[in-house]
Amino acid sequence: MYRVHGMTGSGNCHKVRQILELTNQPYEWVEVDLLAGATRTPEFLAMNPNGKVPVLEFDDGRTLPESNAILCYLAEGTAWLPEDRFARAQVLQWLFFEQYSHEPAIAVARFIKVFLPEDHPRRAELPGLVERGNRVLAVMDRHLAERAFFVGNVPTVADIALHDYTHRAADGGFDLDAFPHVQAWLARLLANGFREMTA
Amino acid sequence: MYRVHGMTGSGNCHKVRQILELTNQPYEWVEVDLLAGATRTPEFLAMNPNGKVPVLEFDDGRTLPESNAILCYLAEGTAWLPEDRFARAQVLQWLFFEQYSHEPAIAVARFIKVFLPEDHPRRAELPGLVERGNRVLAVMDRHLAERAFFVGNVPTVADIALHDYTHRAADGGFDLDAFPHVQAWLARLLANGFREMTA
Structure with a gap:
């Protein structure tokens, strides 16, 4: 196990x-x-x-x-990671997007707002992080305007990687109302058995 | 093509x-x-x-x-990406390490020192980036103390991803003399046909 x-x-x-x-x-x-x-x-x-x-x-x-x-x-070996060579590369594309562009803006903003004290000097990073995070959410929103999931017609690990910090983005000061396709995608993932973080 | x-x-x-x-x-x-x-x-x-x-x-x-x-x-289909499921996952481990921990410290320090003017406000980030980058280089050095390459006995895309900004680390203010196993690995990659960046 x-x-x-x-x-x-x-x-x-x-x-x-x-x-x-x-x-x-x-x-x-x-x-x-x-x-x-x-x-x-x-x-x-x-x-x-x-x-x-x-x-x-x-x-x-x-x-x-x-x-x-x-x-x-x-x-590996499940529909969560496609076999097709190009589709698999596209899944990796979004996984690297998540770790390089998404997480360092959206998760870090949440970390600073939720876990650090009100007077912590890192709070000065928040305006820049929110600006970067909004650009990232806009990239996702445009991509999802024409698609149900990030790659192909079923959810993959790309959706899993992008789900968690996105559905908690409000914790970091982001307003998802500006990104309706992202919101519809989050609802679609819940309907596909995804669980939200409880804390 | x-x-x-x-x-x-x-x-x-x-x-x-x-x-x-x-x-x-x-x-x-x-x-x-x-x-x-x-x-x-x-x-x-x-x-x-x-x-x-x-x-x-x-x-x-x-x-x-x-x-x-x-x-x-x-x-895909070459020795640069192993077929074995666990070895492949280890290659991915180092690729994500490179994009999340290595590049944002070592490449960004180089970008600020080489590409931004002497009086640019982002120069204030350099001491923190050098500290983070030295921790990353120490992780690599310990790993390479016992191994010729990052995963397995032949070079993989993990070595390719970690090579470029590492061999140019001095541009960002890093001293590779403190990391002898990293230096030996860089020499080994050159002997395996790797090319350095010329600019």
Whole structure:
């Protein structure tokens, strides 16, 4: 059985829970207390030298970090990761878009607003992050104007990766009313069995 | 024949050139003048709505953005992307590490030092970027202490993705003398036919 080392409330960690539940794969969740330094212990760094959650642990002790690499691994052989060479590359395109353009704006804005104190100096980053995040949401909205899902006619790991921080975007100060196709897509994912993050 | 829309001097673009040359696939290079706004034209945004280089264009007009998605596409069926499910996931792990942890520190420091004027306000970001970048280089150095390449016994697209901005890290104010295993790996890649960026 897989063991997932993750933090509740982290979208990157929730992605892993999402694919495991959508594909009915059993797993054990190990809560990691990031803020108490649990990702800096020698034991954790042996699993992921980069000191980040989530990490997927196998029965034989092998470990795999990086949420989107984990998504691809767990989706292999299912419709969540298409076989077609170009469609698979398009899924990867959106996974890299998520980690490079989306997460560093939208998830980081949420982190600063929700997890840091009111007078924290990083609050100065918020206006810039909201501007970048709105550009990212506009890219998604235009793409979804003509499509039900990011790649092809069924949801893939690209939708899983982009779902979590998008549906919590209001936490970071974003107004999804400006992005109706994104809103319709979020509703469509719920109708396809997706779960929202509860924290 | 593939057409690569890219900017000379960008490591993300150079990666695409690297895989095409290492696998002897012919291509045409289309120079994109980023600083003159060439990624903001309607024609460019039709190829990549996120307005970034590189973009791979196919003979039939299809386009694929995101450097690491392009690497995976072009490496499919070669030893540059392993068939084994876990090894493939490990390659993806390092590709996401590169885009999330490495590039935003090491390439951005280089961009600020090389491309922005001496009195630009973004120079204030440099000390923080150098600190983050040194942590990333330390992760790579520990990993490479026991291995010739990032995954397995032959170079993969993970090595291609991590090569370009690492060998130009001094441009951003990093001192690779502190990371001897990274230096030995860079030399090993050159001996395996890798080319350095000339600009």
